[in-house]
Amino acid sequence: MAIKRHLPLMLFGCAAAVLPLGLKDPYYLGILVFIGIFSIATMGLNLLMGYAGQISLGHAAFYALGAYATGLLTAKYNVHFLPALIAAIIVTAAIAYVIGIACLRLKGHYLAVATLAVGEIVFICLNAAVGFTGGPSGLAGIPSIEIGGFSFDSDFKFYYLVWAVFILLFILTANIINSRSGRALRCLHSSEIAAAAMGINVTKLKVQVFVLSAVYAALAGVLYGHSVTFISPQSSDLMFSVKLLTMIVVGGMGNLWGGVLGAALLTLLPEMLSAFHDYELIIYGSILLVIVMFLPDGLMGGFEALGNKIIRKVRARGRG
Amino acid sequence: MKKIVFAASLCLLLCSSIVRAAEPYKVGAVFAVTGPAALLGEPERNTVMMLAEQINAAGGINGHPLEVIIEDTEGDEAKTVLKVKKLISSDKVAAIIGPTRSGTTMAAIPLVEKAQIPMISCAAAEDIVKPVKKWVFKTPQSDADAVRRIYEKMKEMKLTKAAVMSGTTGFGTAGRDQLKKLAPEYGITIVADETYGPKDTDMTAQLTKIKGTDAQAIINWEIVPAQTTVMKNKKQLGITIPLFQSHGFGNIKYAQDAGDAAESVLFPCGLLFAVDTLPDSNLQKPVLAAYRKAYEEKFKTDVSAFGGYAWDALSLVVEALRAVGPDSVKIRDYIEQKKNFVGVSGIFSYSAEDHCGLNKMSFAMLTIKDGKIVVAK
Structure with missing residues (x-):
């Protein structure tokens, strides 16, 4: 049973491990690195939105906070990467905790607006604190990630780092979802009142999952900052939050693979469509529109429905 | 009959190998053609397409056709990084022009520095060239x-x-x-x-x-x-x-x-808008007038300073290609020692200390009179 449950991830891990051996081109590796980074961010957001049913339009803020925290510490203050990383996680978690307590009392549209405001505040702060963050022109010269003397200074090495982090977080998230807390989250999604009646501390649970998903976003941001070696407030703007959200909706909300699929699709599609030049945006938009219209549960939802249909047909034929 | 076919195909083969011998010179361009900076990126792309057409119609560069591979960054930094990586590793361009915005330029700098490909940015920020980065130049004034x-x-x-x-x-x-x-x-x-x-x-x-x-x-x-x-x-x-x-x-x-x-x-x-009021002795006048006329005729819209930045960037690279061929190191060295290059944004003189190449003389003080741009008295 355990093997069956982990089989997709094991297959995925093997595929991820051998893929770059055939792909030495930094361009393709670069795309795969970005897919990995976005997958990590969407995994956290999926936990919050897909499982706990809480919307966030401000996740780009945590992504940027993570990137700026380690970026500033390593580039300006010569702190080693690991202590900087721990500091980044603590800072983001603390900020998310404070925001979570205030915002998560709200529901639906109000929660969306509150988180949107949080994103905007962080965006303005990063722009205004010119002396500290570099302001609108950004923070340049972020060094490569170095752990115990090993430097992840090439796309090839970075690829393995990103996907190793992804797989670790995936296992962690899958375990959370299949635990008591995971069931509580899904209960919360269906009905807050019912969840409270079952003895779940709703507020505490919501804040916990919010903080956790913010830390995921921060980790993704850290990886982004050190892979590009440059970060600007642009990465914390509303459009990026919306992009993360679109990835989940397109890939499949409430399914951990959905976030990966959405991240891959939204990163790959514009690259593949760039051959169409002026028509690129039209085709891209149409594809997203078709997915949202005909697959309301996203691509993963669509695949599952298709799979179930085939199984049912095969069974029916077997009986008939 | 068979012989004729054979001879004909041999001819074709020869011809095609001659044509292939003149390999195109590849230059990459990354502009924010769509997205919030489209007002800047679109004239840049238009200008580059127009200029490449003109050059190829006139026989290319030393017999080699010029191939400009234009990529849209959408003004987004993550996208720019991917596009620049693509231009460097898949397209193997000799030089890159753009990006449009300062932020996207800053994101691209580590990549071109590492790959040792010259990049001529069309963004204005001083940070781009201060301190001087070996492989990075820019065309807009400071x-x-x-x-x-x-x-x-x-x-x-x-x-x-x-x-x-x-x-x-x-x-x-x-x-x-x-x-x-x-x-x-x-x-x-x-x-x-x-x-x-x-x-x-x-x-x-x-x-x-x-x-x-x-x-x-x-x-x-x-x-x-x-x-x-x-x-x-x-x-x-x-x-x-x-x-x-x-x-x-x-x-x-x-x-x-x-x-x-x-x-x-x-x-x-820059003098682009005041071209009609310039004296004929002005060195930039022919360049400005030709660019403005060609652009406005082709695209039926007013020129902007932004297209001029792209004109300067591509023209510099083309001059370098003409002089030293598609060798990234030589192109960089050529641009760095380039003096008195007459462009749209001004007269460029680069040096090892100055990768902007323009001084305050590239600006004219202009004013609006009766709804038109004229030189201020």
């Missing part, structure tokens, strides 16, 4: 030179007290810094320092405050349409002291939007 031009004009007009207004964008912030930094050098005191958001639609509050000071001139620094609001509000409030705009005013659309409120606004800008 903010500091625009500021110097304005302060010189103020001195000439015997004005010593300025009120500064700026937007909270990268362009506005950079200009504000330079204005404050250079003021003492010209004996100018800044008596008011007001900022506004790039999307604000009313600047009455800031201007009323300025009206209450003893400012003798207002200097406004922004690139987005908010700068037209400043002119309109100033007129509504009956403020009569001179208004200076930055080189971000370099699009006739901004003046048209403000109507007669734009009359007699002063701004430093």
Whole structure:
């Protein structure tokens, strides 16, 4: 049973491990690195939105906070990467905790607006604190990630780092979802009142999952900052939050693979469509529109429905 | 019959191998063709496409066709990184022109430095070339030179007290810094320092405050349409002291939007808009006139300074290709020692210490008279 449950991830891990051996081109590796980074961010957001049913339009803020925290510490203050990383996680978690307590009392549209405001505040702060963050022109010269003397200074090495982090977080998230807390989250999604009646501390649970998903976003941001070696407030703007959200909706909300699929699709599609030049945006938009219209549960939802249909047909034929 | 076919195919084969012998010279271009900076990126792309067509129609570069691979960054940094990686590793370009924006340029710099590919940015920020990066050049003029031009004009007009207004964008912030930094050098005191958001639609509050000071001139620094609001509000409030705009005013659309409120606004800008009023002895005049005519005929729209940045960048690379061939190292060395290159934005002279290549002489002080851009007297 355990093997069956982990089989997709094991297959995925093997595929991820051998893929770059055939792909030495930094361009393709670069795309795969970005897919990995976005997958990590969407995994956290999926936990919050897909499982706990809480919307966030401000996740780009945590992504940027993570990137700026380690970026500033390593580039300006010569702190080693690991202590900087721990500091980044603590800072983001603390900020998310404070925001979570205030915002998560709200529901639906109000929660969306509150988180949107949080994103905007962080965006303005990063722009205004010119002396500290570099302001609108950004923070340049972020060094490569170095752990115990090993430097992840090439796309090839970075690829393995990103996907190793992804797989670790995936296992962690899958375990959370299949635990008591995971069931509580899904209960919360269906009905807050019912969840409270079952003895779940709703507020505490919501804040916990919010903080956790913010830390995921921060980790993704850290990886982004050190892979590009440059970060600007642009990465914390509303459009990026919306992009993360679109990835989940397109890939499949409430399914951990959905976030990966959405991240891959939204990163790959514009690259593949760039051959169409002026028509690129039209085709891209149409594809997203078709997915949202005909697959309301996203691509993963669509695949599952298709799979179930085939199984049912095969069974029916077997009986008939 | 068979022999004829054989001979014919042999001929074809020979011809095709001759054609193939002249391999195209590949240059990459990354512009924000869509997205929030499309007003900048689109004329840049148009200019590059037009210029490449002209060059190929005239027989290419030393017999080699020029192939410009244009990628759209959408003004997004993560996208830019991927596009630049693609140009370097998949397309194997000899040089890159662009990106459009300062942020995307900063994101691309580590990549070109590592891959050792020359990049000529079309973005203005000083950070791009200060400190000098070995492989990075830029074509737009510096903010500091625009500021110097304005302060010189103020001195000439015997004005010593300025009120500064700026937007909270990268362009506005950079200009504000330079204005404050250079003021003492010209004996100018800044008596008011007001900022506004790039999307604000009313600047009455800031201007009323300025009206209450003893400012003798207002200097406004922004690139987005908010700068037209400043002119309109100033007129509504009956403020009569001179208004200076930055080189971000370099699009006739901004003046048209403000109507007669734009009359007699002063701004430093490249000579592109004042080409009709230039004396024939001006070195840039033929280049400017040819570019403007070709662009306006082909695209049926007004030229802008942004397209000029791309013209300069591609022309520099083409000159380098003509002189040294598609060797990235030689192209870089060639551009770095290039002197007196007559471009649209000015006359470029690069050196190992200066990767911007322009000085304050590339700016002319322009003004609006009867809805047209003319050189200020």
